[in-house]
Amino acid sequence: MKENKKVQWPESIRKKWAEARIEDKYPVWSQIDISAIKFNISQLKTLIPSRTKVMAVVKADAYGHGSVKVAEEIEDCVECFGVGRAYEAIDLREHGISSPILVFGYTSPSFTDVLTGYELTQTVHDYKMAKEFSEAAVKQNKKLKVHIKLDTGMGRLGIFLHNITEPGRFKEYFLKAVSEVERIASLPGLNVEGIYTHFAIADSLDFDYAGKQLVIFSDFLHELEKKSVVFSIKHCAGTSALLSFPDSCMDMVRPGKLIYGILPECCQKAKISLKQALSVKSSVIYLKNVPKGTRISYSSSYFTGKDTVIATIPVGFADGLVWESIPTGCVLIKGQRAPIIGRVCMDLIMVEAGHIEGIRVGDEVVIVGGQGNEFVSLNEMAAHSKTIPTNISTFLTVRTRKIYV
Ligand SMILES: Cc1ncc(COP(=O)(O)O)c(C=O)c1O
Numbered sequence: 001m002k003e004n005k006k007v008q009w010p011e012s013i014r015k016k017w018a019e020a021r022i023e024d025k026y027p028v029w030s031q032i033d034i035s036a037i038k039f040n041i042s043q044l045k046t047l048i049p050s051r052t053k054v055m056a057v058v059k060a061d062a063y064g065h066g067s068v069k070v071a072e073e074i075e076d077c078v079e080c081f082g083v084g085r086a087y088e089a090i091d092l093r094e095h096g097i098s099s100p101i102l103v104f105g106y107t108s109p110s111f112t113d114v115l116t117g118y119e120l121t122q123t124v125h126d127y128k129m130a131k132e133f134s135e136a137a138v139k140q141n142k143k144l145k146v147h148i149k150l151d152t153g154m155g156r157l158g159i160f161l162h163n164i165t166e167p168g169r170f171k172e173y174f175l176k177a178v179s180e181v182e183r184i185a186s187l188p189g190l191n192v193e194g195i196y197t198h199f200a201i202a203d204s205l206d207f208d209y210a211g212k213q214l215v216i217f218s219d220f221l222h223e224l225e226k227k228s229v230v231f232s233i234k235h236c237a238g239t240s241a242l243l244s245f246p247d248s249c250m251d252m253v254r255p256g257k258l259i260y261g262i263l264p265e266c267c268q269k270a271k272i273s274l275k276q277a278l279s280v281k282s283s284v285i286y287l288k289n290v291p292k293g294t295r296i297s298y299s300s301s302y303f304t305g306k307d308t309v310i311a312t313i314p315v316g317f318a319d320g321l322v323w324e325s326i327p328t329g330c331v332l333i334k335g336q337r338a339p340i341i342g343r344v345c346m347d348l349i350m351v352e353a354g355h356i357e358g359i360r361v362g363d364e365v366v367i368v369g370g371q372g373n374e375f376v377s378l379n380e381m382a383a384h385s386k387t388i389p390t391n392i393s394t395f396l397t398v399r400t401r402k403i404y405v
Pocket of ligand 1: 104238239
């Protein structure tokens with residue numbers, strides 16, 4: 001068997017590597033503009049009533065922007081944070097974030113003490129889950145802060161109170177849900193602070209369906225009020241809803257995309273100007289002059305149509321670029337667009353750069369973001385890759401190191 005010897009690598013070399021700039025030692029990096037995020041929040045505040053709280057959604061590592069750093073920087077600008085999972089909330093607490101944090105997703109009631117200990121707010125998706133949390137909290141002589149989730153049409157999590165295909169049974173679901181919420185509200189181990197729902201609006205806005213969800217949610221709250229069941233924070237709006245339905249702002253809004261400067265396709269006409277906070281950059285590592293008819297990348301997926309220059313860029317699908325056999329997007333070099341050609345490889349792409357005068361190895365390459373007068377938005381890249389912008393922002397930042405500016 002091989003002896004397990006720990007080698008002492010030269011200290012000067014380790015230090016040199018440790019201290020080198022991220023952009024020098026990593027071939028592709030993300031640059032996150034904190035002032036853009038703050039600007040977007042200030043823009044948001046011009047649109048919502050002054051009494052409406054802002055919950056910044058920082059799940060999935062703040063959509064790839066780095067949840068701890070983002071939360072630290074904007075803690076004074078927002079009232080609270082929303083995350084998908086308990087461990088994301090705990091990570092924020094361990095890094096000193098003290099604002100309220102709501103966990104949207106499931107947490108096992110066996111962690112009730114962890115949730116109360118870290119002063120987290122948990123979503124409860126039905127009576128069974130709520131009861132288990134309550135019982136655990138009572139045993140510990142504590143109260144767990146919770147928000148109740150209602151399913152008004154997303155078909156995901158929450159108490160089901162609407163089935164669009166069975167309009168005849170609407171009242172039955174509705175009244176059953178009212179009684180379920182009443183029972184949750186009276187559980188002794190819970191402090192039920194809020195109630196919420198989530199719209200099924202994706203990038204294309206189905207105004208009609210979203211409008212119905214809003215009406216159902218409002219009617220439901222009204223019904224509860226009639227029974228004197230009231231909650232201090234009623235909320236439903238993420239980015240698309242708050243931009244499209246001012247009435248959806250209620251006591252709190254829960255924007256994610258908006259704060260990172262991603263305007264959903266369905267809201268392009270909204271009266272808000274946002275700044276994309278994320279740029280992903282790399283540099284040219286290889287250049288070659290090639291004749292017309294040269295095959296490029298795996299499966300010879302591209303043939304040059306003329307004599308040209310091919311630049312190789314060290315970013316690939318393992319860095320979060322979407323794998324494509326025939327990419328249609330481009331990168332920016334010297335402020336000009338250079339089309340990606342041939343299959344996207346694991347660590348590399350090739351771009352056509354015959355038109356870029358004076359291009360050199362080492363030139364900065366912008367994968368998303370701006371350079372000179374050109375800009376590649378997350379929306380544009382998503383459209384080329386047949387996906388959505390948040391899929392790009394979350395994936396492109398997993399392997400890349402982050403620089404905050
Ligand atoms: C429950 C919940 N609220 C709010 C948001 C934020 O949505 P958006 O990024 O569209 O603003 C999300 C994200 O998916 C979510 O799951």
